[in-house]
Amino acid sequence: LLELGNDFTFVARQKRLRVGGEWYRIDLVFFHRRLRCLILIDLKTDKFTHADVGQMNLYLNYAKEHWTHSDENFPIGLILCAEHDDAVAHYALGGLTNKVFASRYKLQLPDPKVLAHELEAERRRLEQRMR
Numbered sequence: 001l002l003e004l005g006n007d008f009t010f011v012a013r014q015k016r017l018r019v020g021g022e023w024y025r026i027d028l029v030f031f032h033r034r035l036r037c038l039i040l041i042d043l044k045t046d047k048f049t050h051a052d053v054g055q056m057n058l059y060l061n062y063a064k065e066h067w068t069h070s071d072e073n074f075p076i077g078l079i080l081c082a083e084h085d086d087a088v089a090h091y092a093l094g095g096l097t098n099k100v101f102a103s104r105y106k107l108q109l110p111d112p113k114v115l116a117h118e119l120e121a122e123r124r125r126l127e128q129r130m131r
Helices: 050-066 084-094 112-130
Strands: 008-021 022-032 037-046 076-083 099-104
Touching: 008 050, 022 050, 037 050, 050 076, 050 084
Parallel strands: 037 076, 076 099
Antiparallel strands: 008 022, 022 037
């Protein structure tokens, strides 16, 4: 998270919430000062599945209704998983009104040159989508 900037403030680890008769735990909750919203992070040691998206969507709806203050933006969900399939992510995340992102985590950052190359390639892909 430090690579994303220093505007994150820690809120909770294993934050509990009760929906109906079930208890759930969100792995990490941060508040992003510049974005003015909660960031809910779910850590997965296995492969990304569509069920992970449903779970995060539940967390976001709950957080939006119960934890978000009137002067804040809606929360954002981040699912970090050991591996993911782009096609599953595309269809599982498509059409959601909540902001949920999924990414494969790495145990160490890649070489700065490789990272810069990947960021530039992603920027070009996003620019092409916008056209």
